[in-house]
Amino acid sequence: MISILQAMTANNTDNLMIRDGKIYLVMTIVSIILTGLFIYVASIDKKISQLERGEKD
Amino acid sequence: MLKAKWWKVLSFVLLLYTCTYGFIVKVPKLDDRMRESIRNMFFHVPMWFGMMILFFVSLVYAIKYLRTANPVHDVYSSSYASIGLLFGTLGIITGAFWANYQWGSPWVGDPKQNGAAIALLIYFAYFVLRGSLLDMEKRARLSAVYNIFSFFMLFPTLWILPRLTESLHPGGQGSEGNPGINGKDMTMDMRTVFYPAVIGWTLLGVWISTIHIRVQLFKLKKEELL
Numbered sequence: 599m600i601s602i603l604q605a606m607t608a609n610n611t612d613n614l615m616i617r618d619g620k621i622y623l624v625m626t627i628v629s630i631i632l633t634g635l636f637i638y639v640a641s642i643d644k645k646i647s648q649l650e651r652g653e654k655d
Numbered sequence: 656m657l658k659a660k661w662w663k664v665l666s667f668v669l670l671l672y673t674c675t676y677g678f679i680v681k682v683p684k685l686d687d688r689m690r691e692s693i694r695n696m697f698f699h700v701p702m703w704f705g706m707m708i709l710f711f712v713s714l715v716y717a718i719k720y721l722r723t724a725n726p727v728h729d730v731y732s733s734s735y736a737s738i739g740l741l742f743g744t745l746g747i748i749t750g751a752f753w754a755n756y757q758w759g760s761p762w763v764g765d766p767k768q769n770g771a772a773i774a775l776l777i778y779f780a781y782f783v784l785r786g787s788l789l790d791m792e793k794r795a796r797l798s799a800v801y802n803i804f805s806f807f808m809l810f811p812t813l814w815i816l817p818r819l820t821e822s823l824h825p826g827g828q829g830s831e832g833n834p835g836i837n838g839k840d841m842t843m844d845m846r847t848v849f850y851p852a853v854i855g856w857t858l859l860g861v862w863i864s865t866i867h868i869r870v871q872l873f874k875l876k877k878e879e880l881l
Contacts, residue, residue: 607674632670
């Protein structure tokens with residue numbers, strides 16, 4: 599996983615964040631936030647599906 | 656279609672890809688101030704693309720309502736308009752943040768910034784209009800007509816006037832490219848993230864709109880108004 603990321607950023611060393619390896623932190627944080635938001639939207643979707651089907655919640 | 660899962664999963668996959676590879680993909684060295692912040696192209700610009708698409712769908716349903724007087728179409732139209740407005744607002748806020756770094760201040764009176772503010776105000780007025788009418792049928796009919804006007808106002812405010820004068824956005828008088836993307840600013844590499852990003856963000860907007868619609872329809876059914 600890490601070697602794949604390093605290979606992808608190999609020709610991008612004029613970016614300070616990539617040289618320091620700090621960009622992976624930004625990337626991970628944004629991905630966590632995105633995933634969290636999607637889980638939230640999916641849970642609302644599930645709730646409305648349950649209500650539409652007439653299940654009591 | 657509203658309840659199908661595949662396009663929702665696709666949205667997540669595309670956005671996860673955007674939010675990861677978007678930070679790693681090689682970007683061209685533009686000017687010294689821009690540097691890596693051109694990556695905003697994967698976030699700020701798709702907000703506007705998403706808004707245009709959502710407003711267009713809202714328009715289609717507004718016209719459908721006027722032709723059939725089916726209140727379901729009015730629910731679709733207003734829901735897509737509200738999420739379109741959300742995307743537009745996010746676009747203008749992210750644009751102001753970006754402008755602060757790139758152009759010196761969050762609001763520089765750039766023709767496109769002003770045009771975008773006007774376009775959004777016109778759509779906010781759509782909701783003011785809806786709020787002021789109590790009769791369901793009148794509300795649906797009047798707001799559908801106003802929706803058509805609002806959509807066509809997007810073109811002079813966002814696409815035509817900013818091209819005719821000098822603008823800091825790409826596409827202004829004397830600069831290259833179209834108002835969305837400057838050909839020089841986006842390399843082939845960036846396009847591999849940009850197009851999936853547009854699709855991903857738009858699909859997310861559609862997903863949120865459909866949830867809005869389903870909640871409204873459920874409420875109307877419960878009150879036996881449908």
